[in-house]
Amino acid sequence: MRPALVLMLALSVLASAAVRADVRPGDVVTTADAEKVKDLLSPGMYWCVQHGFPLRIVEAKSIPLDAPVHAG
Numbered sequence: 001m002r003p004a005l006v007l008m009l010a011l012s013v014l015a016s017a018a019v020r021a022d023v024r025p026g027d028v029v030t031t032a033d034a035e036k037v038k039d040l041l042s043p044g045m046y047w048c049v050q051h052g053f054p055l056r057i058v059e060a061k062s063i064p065l066d067a068p069v070h071a072g
Contacts, residue, residue, distance in 0.1 A: 008063060010045055010055075029055040 022036055023029060029037050034049040041049065049055055 010041070023057045025057050025059045027057040029057065 029049060031050055031052060034046065037049070037055070038046055045055075
């Protein structure tokens, strides 16, 4: 998967669970408040936030995927 797609998927998961985590679209999760979304992130994403990677919370939306290509 492309890194941008992985990031978008992670952010959409955060946005869809915004009520549980006390975050809303438009919020930015930083090192200072990483603990409040810890249970929603993979260990790797949580590490990134703890080490300075800000997560911008966005509205959940569909991400259209291309049709699979079958060899044969």
